[in-house]
Amino acid sequence: MAGAEALGLRSVWVTDGRPWSQNSYQPTHVATDVASAIGPLCGNRDKTPPPVEPRGRSE
Numbered sequence: 001m002a003g004a005e006a007l008g009l010r011s012v013w014v015t016d017g018r019p020w021s022q023n024s025y026q027p028t029h030v031a032t033d034v035a036s037a038i039g040p041l042c043g044n045r046d047k048t049p050p051p052v053e054p055r056g057r058s059e
Contacts, residue, residue, distance in 0.1 A: 001027050012037040 004011035005025045013020050013027035014037050020027065031037035 001025055004028075010041060012040055 001011045001013065001022065002025045003009075004027075010029065011027045012029045012031050014031050014034055016033075020030065029037070029040040031040070
């Protein structure tokens, strides 16, 4: 977390039921599980995954 903060990067704390205990730096997002941590790291701020576009055939 400290490295991410120092570089201006996003970070996620996966709580797994534990509180964040560091006062000198903070994660940019807190998640309860790994699945909910993926969106904020990838830039998807809502919980809906982006639509997948079907691939066309090369002719």
